[in-house]
Amino acid sequence: MKGMTLIVRNVAGLISGFVMMYGLYVVATGHLAPGGGFAGGVIIMAGVVMLVLAFGGDRAKALLDEKRCHVIDASGALVFAVVALLGLFLGGFFKNFLPVGKVHEFFSGGTILISNVAIGVKVAAGLVGIFLALIVATRQVMPKE
Amino acid sequence: MTIDLFILVLVAFMVVAGLIAVEASDLLSAVIAVGAAGFALSVIDLLLGAPDLAFPQVLVEVITVVLLIRMIMTRRDTSRQTPRDTLRTAAVLLAGGVFLVTAFLAAGGLGMTGNIPAFGDPLLAKDAHADAAGAPVLAEDPVGVSAQYLAGSASQTGAANTVMGILLDYRGYDTLGEATVIFVAILGGYVVLRKVGRKRGSEAQPS
Amino acid sequence: MGIAIYILAFACLLTGVYALVAKKNIVRIILGIAILEYAVNLLLVLVGYRRGGSAPILARGEAPAALAARAVDPLPQAMVLTSIVIGLSVTALAVAMAIRLYDKYGTFDMNDIRNLRG
């Protein structure tokens, strides 16, 4: 799948860095300001997909093919599940076992920060994977039944 | 009262956008109409004091429109206007009418008791409200549960954003389900988009 | 005024149901799914609104009790976040299926698909 015109490619190259940085910010400050794991993950995904659409799917394939998306996606989900089950052994299911800091500090949410980052990674990787699959799938001709 | 007027106009805009999306002859304009409905919902979220929802709503809206346009652009739309099969449309409209009348009564239409609290006055208002002097009054035996979430979130979970506190700590089990939903949908996507489902020579003969 | 808002929200829900039930074009059905998700999210947000309430985020130096007195109901917001995620997942799966159906049958029209299936 060939990329787009030169202008689009340059603009995308410039912008996507900032978009992904903003996405990381949204993921990290989930417990202080609106946003959080899911919204931040989607922003990061938008940044990556902008690159993929601008520079064409083939070059993106080399960088981040579906296999790697699978693994990152599943590992994000696994971290979240482990945080839940770990809480189980240190008290109740889903117990927030990390110390709860002062309210407006960065490390105030205990496991909230870890869960947010895990969900952010998971959503970003998963959606990028499905988007790559959808883009590639729409290109090739299916064997007619 | 102006907030109610804004909300009413925006919800009416959503309904109209929905109708356009359903009845528009050209698919592209239908997709754009749904995009407009999504953005209207995002503005409503902001007006109703829910920035945590407006954020992902806009993003999801953008992705849905991009996916749908991507799907439509590369394909001819061969669907001509199917003849109105009156029976099915009549049945849907009739059921819809009964549903709307019940909804009108349920929203406290004829002043019946025990219905959905009036817009802007949820059960939460009975549990935690500011008295005349502005000092917060928390009911001892609260009717609902969200007053306790608001009061306890900062101290118990340390999260300033109560919604995130609820999502990841109080009701973290829900979010485990939610994370699984995205995971399952993506796996489902891969299943459907595989090039070959069955190995050659083992085709299922349905007929 | 409040009742009119609720009635319009339920009307939006019915629009989605009408699109799902009466329309035969796959793309319109997916649009119907999106409208249904928006209508339910709208209802959830409307139910949690408190007149003059603001976002349930603790300002610096504010007492939690004061937050409880002024904030909008946060629980429906948590429910809507989960519902938005479910909506996106179902739409992505539906688009993936629609693409494969188009590749196999060459049309988006469910009636033609049923006839082609034979």
Added chain:
Amino acid sequence: MKELVPLLVGIPLGTAFLIVILAHVRGLSRLTGLLATAVVAVNLLLGVWMCIAMHDGAAPAIWAGEWNGLGRPIGIELVCDGLARLMVVVINMVALAAIIFAASYMRRFTTVWLFHSLFLLMTGAMNGVVLSGDLFNMYVFIEVAAIASYGLVAFGTESEELEAAFKYLVLGVLASTFILVGITVLYSLTGHLNMAKMAEGLRRLPKPEGLSASPAVLLAAACLLGGLALKAAMVPFHAWLPDAHPSAPAPISAMLSGVLIKAAGVYALARIVFTVLGVNPYYANILIALGVLSMVVGMFLALGQWDLKRLLAYSSISQAGYIVLALGVAAEVLSRSPPDRAVAGLCLLGGLFHLFNHAAFKGLLFLSSGSIEQATGTRQLKQMGGLARQMPVTGFCCRVGALSIAGVPPFNGFFSKIIIIIALALAGRPILCAVAVGVAVGTLLMYVKVQRYVLEGAPTQRAVRESPWPMGVGMAILAVVCVLGGLAILPLKEYLFDPAGKVLLDSVTAAGRLAMGATP
């Protein structure tokens, strides 16, 4: 014991995530099948052990995260009472048979690790539905199980399966949306999402004169019952089932018919009608109407089928109708002025026992139809014949399944149908009793036809070989359950069905609601 309950959901989901990672590690990708089977086996053992350990005492209330506000626990409650334990055993029993069967059946499909991961997610989600005492949490897990089943139905990615999966997805989304609308209205009325507290809130709600419940409660009940009836494929909403189940791979159609329409449909209907909304004649009559319609229409549609899997799918609708009818009559008996607990208990026993049996023999029949389809390559009854000799193991299991669903005495189907018919008679509903007997006879005819065309007669195809051993073991597990189900009815009743029935019976009395974890 209390800490082990969340493991029932945590382990399958965690392992499913693990499988996706393992599948990309070169050496370990063959392990996924073994891992999935081990996890389902562990779940089944856990479920059975919990049934035995907790069958007498009150169910422990487990709060996820043990948060408390103003002294009361808040957050999501996991309820592990009798009904939940029965469903956990049923789900994991059929899942174990299906996953063992899939070991060799899925060899004809590509990327099998996707199947194992989605299968575990669906099983874990169904455990989550059954264990949750929180209405919204149950909705989220119903959604996870449903989306996993959309993907699994379309696993063969052939044109017919994709079309069936898309129609199933569309109706599933419609049902889920109405369930969520119902939950929203109930939340706005009571301020709680916990089922026990919501029930208290609904009882305290003022009722307008004239109506038995306020319009908002009726709207919520209509949305919830409509959505769940669609998930349970009751007749007015059954359009998706006869396409989705036959086109799914055999272990998946066994899971869908045997367990998913029960865990996400019938179980949720029972929980909501008995516990949340409270038993009243309106809802009971709706359930009875749904049950009777499904039984009769499902049977007539099934009689006319010549495609084995479509016949089994229609017969699932009719058998699910039996269960809903039994629950409906139990609700109606309980809602009379002096609630007649003895008859209601019998109705519930019959309904729950039939739920257990139907999961076993319908799963068995779908597995054997998958084995037959793989060996003979066709699903048409007319093109089969004489398989009893050519495929002894599959033939025997298919005969056991057909006999027990038809209600032939030594097998379990007979006992549960007899209990339901007697309970209907005792409840003073002769018409329903006659309908139940009529449908039982119809089912008998249907499965005589199946045996006649599939097992007896001259073998029409030459090169028919018996399926590999994992498929035999999978079918044997369910065949043993069918046989033992009938004979070992007393221990089953004492450990599984009585605690489950007691949960539904007690939900009527206020005391019952408190026992279910709603602190005073």
